[in-house]
Amino acid sequence: MDAADVIWTRAGQDRVPVALVLGSGLSALGEAVEGEAISYLDLPGFPEAGVSGHAPTLTVGTLEGVRVAVMGGRAHYYEQGDAAVMRPAIATLRAIGVETLLLTNAAGSFRPEVGPGELMLIADHINFAGTNPLIGEATDARFVNMVDAYDPGLRAELKAAADAEQVPLAEGVYAWYSGPSFETPAEIRALRALGADAVGMSTVPEVILARFFGMRVAAISTITNMAAGLGSETISHEHTKAMAPVGAAKLERVLRRFLATRSRTA
Numbered sequence: 638m639d640a641a642d643v644i645w646t647r648a649g650q651d652r653v654p655v656a657l658v659l660g661s662g663l664s665a666l667g668e669a670v671e672g673e674a675i676s677y678l679d680l681p682g683f684p685e686a687g688v689s690g691h692a693p694t695l696t697v698g699t700l701e702g703v704r705v706a707v708m709g710g711r712a713h714y715y716e717q718g719d720a721a722v723m724r725p726a727i728a729t730l731r732a733i734g735v736e737t738l739l740l741t742n743a744a745g746s747f748r749p750e751v752g753p754g755e756l757m758l759i760a761d762h763i764n765f766a767g768t769n770p771l772i773g774e775a776t777d778a779r780f781v782n783m784v785d786a787y788d789p790g791l792r793a794e795l796k797a798a799a800d801a802e803q804v805p806l807a808e809g810v811y812a813w814y815s816g817p818s819f820e821t822p823a824e825i826r827a828l829r830a831l832g833a834d835a836v837g838m839s840t841v842p843e844v845i846l847a848r849f850f851g852m853r854v855a856a857i858s859t860i861t862n863m864a865a866g867l868g869s870e871t872i873s874h875e876h877t878k879a880m881a882p883v884g885a886a887k888l889e890r891v892l893r894r895f896l897a898t899r900s901r902t903a
């Protein structure tokens with residue numbers, strides 16, 4: 638059985654139009670879904686372990702009246718050096734019907750007015766990691782157009798949802814840094830000069846893969862810290878995990894409103 642078969646067997650065959658990928662410290666939203674929680678260990682091709690060591694779950698069920706699949710954790714390029722590590726999972730989401738992929742992450746901000754606890758809708762990205770998840774793909778489909786990769790229509794829906802919830806939602810450019818070490822202050826100055834507004838170690842490969850598979854994509858960063866050299870706090874993974882839930886509560890409201898609006902207009 639492939640991963641899609643496992644999902645169909647355990648969670649039913651109804652098409653799943655929307656999927657969410659939850660970033661560091663944001664996994665609570667998975668628990669809000671009424672449905673079947675399937676360990677990644679039972680899903681061939683899904684990443685083996687999360688950042689904190691436990692195999693996360695894919696929850697397939699209903700949230701705000703919309704059938705969703707929620708990935709409770711992702712794998713990162715820095716874990717094994719494989720930029721395509723999320724490809725089987727994203728291919729599986731496509732196979733079960735996902736047309737809209739919403740990605741979330743934790744990120745460091747370059748903008749003082751978008752500080753820890755704030756949300757940033759990603760408008761575009763800079764791939765600063767020097768690799769690409771489609772390296773090795775042999776078909777011409779590898780030449781993916783990345784203009785409007787972050788779907789303008791979805792961004793408008795998310796902004797409307799944030800407005801309705803009175804949650805401030807900044808918008809900016811996300812730079813993908815390979816990690817796992819954090820950036821140097823000089824790298825942050827360079828990225829800022831290049832036009833980035835925030836930096837993180839994920840999401841970009843998934844956006845490229847999702848566009849490759851023909852999905853519409855949007856992504857929201859939860860700002861956990863000012864990027865290296867721009868703030869007074871010491872940047873650490875503990876700090877990221879401690880700060881992510883601050884923004885996560887707002888993120889959950891925005892995502893719930895987004896889904897509820899969809900279920901009413903569908």
Ligand code: HPA
Nearest residue numbers: 743744745836837838864
């Ligand atoms: N840099 C990279 N990744 C991050 C950061 C950061 O400052 N904060 C949260 N994830």
